Amino acid sequence: MNQEQGMRTITYREAVKEAIREAMQRDERVFLMGEDVAHYGGCYAVSKGLLAEFGEERIRDTPLCESGFVGAGIGAALGGMRPIVEVMTVNFSLLALDQIVNSAATLLHMSGGNFNVPLVIRMATGAGKQLAAQHAHSLEGWYTHIPGIRVLAPATVEDARGMLWTALQDPDPVLIFENNTLYNMEGALSTESGAVDIDRAKVLRTGKDITIITYSANLFKCLEAAERLAGEGIEAEVIDLRSLRPLDDAVYLQSIKKTHRALIVDEGWRSGSLAAEISARIMEQGFYDLDAPVERLCSAEVPIPYARHMEEAAIPQAEAVYAAVKKVVQHG
């Protein structure tokens, strides 16, 4: 911790909690609702302690009924509230998929502008905790297929702290995906930190040899690989997408103009993935800037297995990022 420079160290979990607390303090229409968010303190302990501060009305435990309480969040948003709905994991959100896709995402358009849905849904995503095939998938790419919703993936403590308030100001539904391996991660945060934009991708490391496009927890694996590559004289530019829908194409296309090579690292499965979408956009808009084919590093096409060695092999790792970069850089 270095108070003198106005920085402090904070965990991702605490950053999300601070964001929720601040939103609750600033706007009395904001409330948090979900399974075990109140008396238990949140299954990832994000909301621990908030019940005592804000009471049962605003830190609201729900029964186990994802469709029901996500739908109720949509209704509450229609009724003038600013709900934050927490779904335990993206796998469970499939039970609420109807409400998210058929109601939240469609109401504004289907009603010809009569009703908008200012709702935030937060959920954990990703593998890495040996939780196997019904708790550990990365389905955020699926949600990016849907017009009418925004999809965010905060990777840094700054974004974990700052994206929520901006999302709550948005008139339309926003889904925030928190990778479950990030909650214990510590990062440096400005004591002045506050709301951040939810539109722009960000260059987190500059380089001239290749553009690595990634998001969420894989960002840190990419940065680790970039560090190692730098030791070998390969300078990788690492881009954190931050917003998965809409995608900020300009930032990575601009980068590719400089590096002429691209690797996309995405924890979703390769077939029909977000990585596939980005690859297509590069082909459409940046084809003549490329000196090598776009490379994708995605999860193996298996349900996430339990055993540690198999789980690790199933998802992108820093070592694989390193190898993929070498392959692209050596091409041509």
Add this chain to the structure above:
Amino acid sequence: MTQIRLEKTHALEQLRQMLLIRRFEEKSAELYSATKIRGFLHLYIGEEAVAVGVMANLEPEDAVVATYREHGQALARGMSANSIMAEMYGKQEGCCRGRGGSMHLFDAEKRFYGGNAIVAGGLPLAVGLGLADKMQNRNRVTCCFFGDGAVAEGDFHESMNLASLWKLPVLFLCENNLYAMGTAICYHQAQADIAAKGSAYGMASASVDGMDVVAVETAAAEAVAYIRAGKGPYLLECRTYRFRAHSMFDSELYRTKEEVKEWKERDPIVQHTSRMREAGLLDDQDIASLEQQVAEEVEAAVAFAEAGTDEPIEELTRFVCSERRVA
């Protein structure tokens, strides 16, 4: 029981609304055959007493959530026949600028939240609207219409539990017309007494003859009074029957002509008319004048829709996201 309101002005108004729905839909069916209206068209004919009886108890600040068979609710809630017809024509002047059609009628001013074509999909929304009212200390009611088919969906059970657990001001209004599309209730419900399901959730509930507008209004008045008193949600089952096919593509193999004929003998408009006549509240002149008034309104709606404009294709992606972002 709350006192029955059979005074002339009100009874005539109820009759006018039922007639308007009936004639509006008869015209819609014609226009469907003439290919002016496309997509799915689900007619409410036979069930008019339910929407009209219930809606009489709601205030402008209350909310309504309805299903894909919602022309009746929309008209009874006071949405203009013009905006509904123009919507079914797919025109810019329609209530959803041609993006919804028959199944998705919405009106912010009337607090009419659709028009939901996912069976039982509207119930969680109604729970949320009720939650918003409760958290903001507003004494409002959200009335959620759904059919007997919706009762088999998980969203029905999840919503009943949530509303009762949180004592929310929601009227769950089941229009039991005995068929989930073409599957009779005996083939889709283990417990066909729908009101009985309320008790499993600790919810006040009742059943009423949905073919009798006065009975529906009276039962709904009691339910709404209960909800406004802050006692929590209420499940009201209206036993009714649709006289027409499920949609325009239904050869009705699943029910007999005799059954349909029997129910038609209980036509809510005929019943209400006879009762008013017997009470000396209605004469031939009144009926002629009502029919005339309604016919003019329907004609005007058709003319309005016919004269409507197509939404420019440049506007196709409008309303996917809000135009003004606060942040």
